[in-house]
Amino acid sequence: MIISVASGKGGTGKTTVAVSLALSISNAKILDCDVEEPNAHIFIKPEIRIKKPVFIPVPEVDKSKCNFCGRCSQVCVYKAIAVLKKDILIFKELCHGCGACSYLCPQGAIKEVDREIGVVEIGRKGNNSISSFDSAQDSHTASLQFVHGKLNIGEAMAPPLIRVVKESIDKNMVNIIDAPPGTSSPVIESVKGSDFCILVTEPTPFGLNDLILAVEVLRKLNLPFGVVINRSGLGDNKTDKYCKKENISILMRIPFRKEIALAYSRGISMVEALPEYRKDFQKLFERIKDRKFS
Amino acid sequence: MKVCITSQGDKLDSAIDPRFGRCQYFIIADTESEDFEAVPNPNMDSMGGAGIQSGQFISEKEIKAVLTGNVGPNAYQTLNAAGVLVITGVSGRVRDAIQKYKNGEFKSTDGPSVGSKFGTA
Numbered sequence: 001m002i003i004s005v006a007s008g009k010g011g012t013g014k015t016t017v018a019v020s021l022a023l024s025i026s027n028a029k030i031l032d033c034d035v036e037e038p039n040a041h042i043f044i045k046p047e048i049r050i051k052k053p054v055f056i057p058v059p060e061v062d063k064s065k066c067n068f069c070g071r072c073s074q075v076c077v078y079k080a081i082a083v084l085k086k087d088i089l090i091f092k093e094l095c096h097g098c099g100a101c102s103y104l105c106p107q108g109a110i111k112e113v114d115r116e117i118g119v120v121e122i123g124r125k126g127n128n129s130i131s132s133f134d135s136a137q138d139s140h141t142a143s144l145q146f147v148h149g150k151l152n153i154g155e156a157m158a159p160p161l162i163r164v165v166k167e168s169i170d171k172n173m174v175n176i177i178d179a180p181p182g183t184s185s186p187v188i189e190s191v192k193g194s195d196f197c198i199l200v201t202e203p204t205p206f207g208l209n210d211l212i213l214a215v216e217v218l219r220k221l222n223l224p225f226g227v228v229i230n231r232s233g234l235g236d237n238k239t240d241k242y243c244k245k246e247n248i249s250i251l252m253r254i255p256f257r258k259e260i261a262l263a264y265s266r267g268i269s270m271v272e273a274l275p276e277y278r279k280d281f282q283k284l285f286e287r288i289k290d291r292k293f294s
Numbered sequence: 295m296k297v298c299i300t301s302q303g304d305k306l307d308s309a310i311d312p313r314f315g316r317c318q319y320f321i322i323a324d325t326e327s328e329d330f331e332a333v334p335n336p337n338m339d340s341m342g343g344a345g346i347q348s349g350q351f352i353s354e355k356e357i358k359a360v361l362t363g364n365v366g367p368n369a370y371q372t373l374n375a376a377g378v379l380v381i382t383g384v385s386g387r388v389r390d391a392i393q394k395y396k397n398g399e400f401k402s403t404d405g406p407s408v409g410s411k412f413g414t415a
Contacts, residue, residue: 073350079343082350084376091368094343 002175003288004194006218008210010181012200013230013254016264018178019043020271021198022144023125024281029173032148033190034180035118035161043269046146048123054149054164056097056157057112061088065109072101072110096157118151118161122168145173158186166193174285183210183217191218196288197225198251203235208242215246224291226251228284252284295325297395298352299388300362304332306389312363313413315345321388322355325396344413345369352378359402361391366413370406382407 005018015032019040022030032040059072059081070083080094081101092115102110125144149165151158158180166189169175179190191197197218201211211227218225227243232253243250254260254270254277263273271278300317301308311317316338323330337344337351345365349372352360359379373380379402384391394400 079337079340079347082346082353082372082375084350084353084372087375089346089372089375091343091346094346094368 001173001289002169002177002194002196003285004177004179004191004197004223005200006179006187006191006197006214007181007200008183008212008214009201009207012202012207013228014181014200015040015043015178016230016254016260016270017198017200017228018176019269020277021281021285022174022176023269023271024278025174025285027173028176029145029147029168029170030176030178031165031168032146032178033162033165033186034178035149035151035158035165036180036186038148038150038178040178041121041146041148042267043272044125044144044146045267046121046123047126048121048146050120050122052120052122053116054118054120054161055114055116056095056160057099058092058095058097058115059090059101059110060113061090062109062111063088065107067107067109069106072105075100075104093154093156097160116152117155117157118149120147120149120161120164120168122147145170159189162186162189166190183213187214188217188221191223192221194223197223198228198284198288199225200228200230201239202231203229203233203237203239204231205235205238207235208239211239212242215248226288228252228254230254231256251287252280295358296322296356297325297359297361297392298322298355298357299384299391300360301332301388304334306330306387306392308388310361310363310385310388310391312385314360314362314365315348315369316340316413317348317362320348320351322357323388323392325392343368346372349373349376349378352376359395361395361400364408364412365403365406366408366410367406368410370403 005014007014022028032038073081073083078094078096080091082089123146147168149161180186201207226249234256299321300311301319301321302311320333337347345368349369353376361381361384381400382403
């Protein structure tokens with residue numbers, strides 16, 4: 001099973017929900033796909049066992065074979081190649097690695113070389129937790145599997161790295177994907193293929209505005225989804241009204257509480273700081289699994 | 295000799311467009327005959343790489359110098375490789391910029407004047 005956690009607006013509580021959910025159920029694997037700014041590791045404190053660099057293929061031109069015909073530049077959707085009268089320039093940071101230029105070069109002057117864009121790290125939750133939470137739990141929380149991607153600084157190409165993070169999805173486990181904020185291609189790459197998507201929002205005008213955008217994206221992708229309202233009690237009831245009007249289930253409400261924010265600021269997950277919420281996340285999981293939302 | 299001025303309109307009285315890669319028009323003017331051609335910029339709404347594509351476009355036109363407000367790093371690199379002089383910090387009307395260029399009032403720049411994505415709306 002694959003459950004993704006997305007939001008539209010940033011800072012609504014995707015990681016809070018994804019981490020707390022993963023720590024509340026058994027047989028879970030968390031995949032942090034927010035490769036531009038991963039932060040689930042702060043709360044999971046994983047022991048990393050495997051680190052592997054991720055590459056995309058980029059063109060390299062043999063200028064002795066190139067006759068500057070311009071075909072590669074014409075076929076490059078990402079505008080990563082400039083062909084001048086007697087020179088050719090490759091802008092590698094714009095290249096998505098599609099391979100069209102080398103495939104279609106009439107002179108056979110272009111070959112592909114690897115360019116590192118980031119790293120994927122794989123591990124599991126360590127036993128270095130601050131609270132006594134682990135000892136009070138079933139042994140399963142200590143075996144939470146962890147994967148994330150870290151895009152190199154200055155790099156703009158998140159989707160290829162997200163795809164490699166998602167290669168670690170284990171069909172026999174509950175895979176929880178912490179998606180990036182927004183509604184653009186990194187989000188789509190992260191959530192696609194999920195069995196269910198949790199949209200985390202907050203009852204503020206910004207939260208609602210971006211929730212509506214995220215809902216439009218998920219409906220286009222035909223993904224089943226429901227809403228978790230974080231910081232419930234803050235703001236107004238317009239999010240509730242919107243969900244009712246659109247027939248969207250509100251799966252859970254997380255109250256606007258200082259203790260939750262305090263734990264977050266110290267890098268402690270919500271359910272480790274406030275274990276009483278663990279049953280709410282278990283209930284959230286059961287509702288998603290059974291698709292009983294009313 | 296031909297120069298290219300980035301312009302907000304298609305006339306010599308139009309205002310200079312401060313962006314290079316995403317300018318509205320390229321005005322390509324002959325400094326001797328005073329003939330000119332206004333070409334709508336095909337890269338104005340490009341998703342990315344507008345500066346590179348505009349630079350390549352300029353390189354195909356036998357242009358000696360580009361007069362504009364700002365160029366980014368990729369556009370600068372392309373124009374520089376194509377041997378086109380880049381003059382930044384130009385503002386006002388296109389006609390006046392051409393005159394100032396003819397009077398030798400401008401100096402070409404030896405690097406980009408703004409960072410990536412500067413002209414993105």
